[in-house]
Amino acid sequence: MIDINLVEKTEETKNLIIKCKTQLFPVVRIPLTELQYNKLNGRIATWISEYLSDKDSFPNNPQEANMIIEGFIQSSNSESLKKTKNNIELFEQQEAAVVLKNGVIVDGNRRFTALRQLSREGKGQKFNYIKAVLLDSEDYTPKEIKTLELNLQHAKEERVDYDPIDRLVDIYRDLISDDSPFTAAEYAREVDSTEKAVLQDMEVAQLMIDYLKYIGQPLMFHIARQQKLDGPLREAQRILKSKKIDEQDYKDARDIIFASIASFDGDVTRKVRDMKNVVQDSKMLSDVIEELDNTLDKMDKNFRQQDVAKAAKETHTVNVPTEQKTKVIEVATKYTERKKLSSAQKAPIESLKKSLDRINDVDTEAVVRMSADDIEEFSEYLDRIQERVNAMKGLTNAD
Incomplete structure (x- = not known):
């Protein structure tokens, strides 16, 4: 809890949209030592996941926890932090942060980080404080606070600089998890997007959750970041939502794509895209499943072995055994090339069909x-x- 006696008034004010209306709040100066990072901040979601995969919890000491999270802020987007830090050093803090009376930062983690570093570097006592609006969390519901956070983080285009996987984690927390507070329509309104775009993001986020379960690492979001899954998962979403895939074939199609993502190297997004016509062909999908049936069973058993889970904690990724990986790549490549050849052979027929339609x-x-x-x-x-x-x-x- 912030010691109110250490808070200094300023002549500045800041408009915030909260409880569905714009309100004018006074801006105060708060010693940096009174504040703590928000561990649920979306921009560091995968870094928090990575830390907690090694440790049971964060240190109880707020300052020790702050140092750990400052490292996450630095690592997640060092260039943005550098720009913010240089700007504050030259022009001082221009935009007020938003914090709760318990000291948790709602908006302004990067500004807080920049000020902490400038203060430690001895740049001047003025950097020992942060300017912020101080809110009493008892006056607002958690959903109202989260709505405010979304408003502030998405109000300016240049602020939308999430790592793509961290963005999906936020979508999962806010819209899919059991205690998610928002509907797709509400979320779209708060982030100035469309409901269609939000629903699409939800599908991709759900695929991320499903993939992590598939490889035996449920909710280990840092593994999704390490494997750079945003592109492959978005490609998978476009493939799997097709009406060409029968409902009874969906799980087989998804599992083949997941096994491929886990096995492929290089441009995984392109390689997943190349599998589109394979998994959308019911007969060919059945043939692939038949050829890989034994391999997929072995992969499943491998993902659930204790030594694999232990290695994942140390390396923050999950590796497929060479034999299984080679088999998946071999079969996927064979059927992808076969489908391309088949499509090329049918190209003259497709041209004639189009010509007949025109006539x-x-x-x-x-x-x-x-x-x-x-x-x-x-x-x-x-x-x-x-x-x-x-x-x-x-x-x-x-x-």
Whole structure:
């Protein structure tokens, strides 16, 4: 809890949208030593996950915990922190933060970090304080505080600098988890997005949760960050939402994509994209599942071994045994290439289908009403089409 006796008034004010209305709040100066980072801040979600995978909890000492989280802020986006720090050193803090009376920062973690570093570097006593609006958490529900945080973090375009996986973690917490406070429509409104875009993000976030379960690392968000899963998962979402995949085939299609993501190296996003036509072909998907059935079982058992879980804690990633990895890549590549070849072989048929559609679009009643000159030109094109048809019939030995 902040010692109110250490808080100094300023002449500044700040507008905040809270409880669905804009209110003017006074800005005060608070000693940095009275504040603590918000451990639920979305921008460091995967770093918190990584820390807690090694430790049971954060230190009880607020200053010790602050030093740990400051490291996360530094690592998560060092360039943005550097810019903020340089700006504050040159022009002092221009924009007030928002903190709760218990000392937890709602908005302004990067400014807090910059000030802490400038203070430690002896840049001047003025950097020992942060300017902030001070809110009493008892006056607001947790949802109202979170709504305010979303408003502040998304109000300016340049502030939307989440790591893509940290962004998905926030989506999971705010919209999917059992105690999630928002509907998609509410969230879209608060972050100035569309409900359709938010629903799509929810699908990708759910795939992240499902993938981490698949590899035996539920809610270990740092592994998703380490494997740079945003691109592959977004590609997977586009593939799996297709109506070409029957409901009964969905889990098989998803598991094949997950096994591939876990096995592929290099440009994983492109390689997942290449599998689109394979998993959307029910017969080919069945063939892939049949060939990989034993391998997928082995992978599942491997993911759940204690030594694999222990290694994941140390390396923050999950590796597929070479034999299984090679088999998945081999089968996925074989069927991807087979599908590409099949599509290329059918390309002439698709072209003819399109040509027939265009001919069927010709208005025969309009043909009857054409002038003599237009009829002559029309007949010329018919003759040229007939010549091409006859030539192609000759190629296929058709009658």
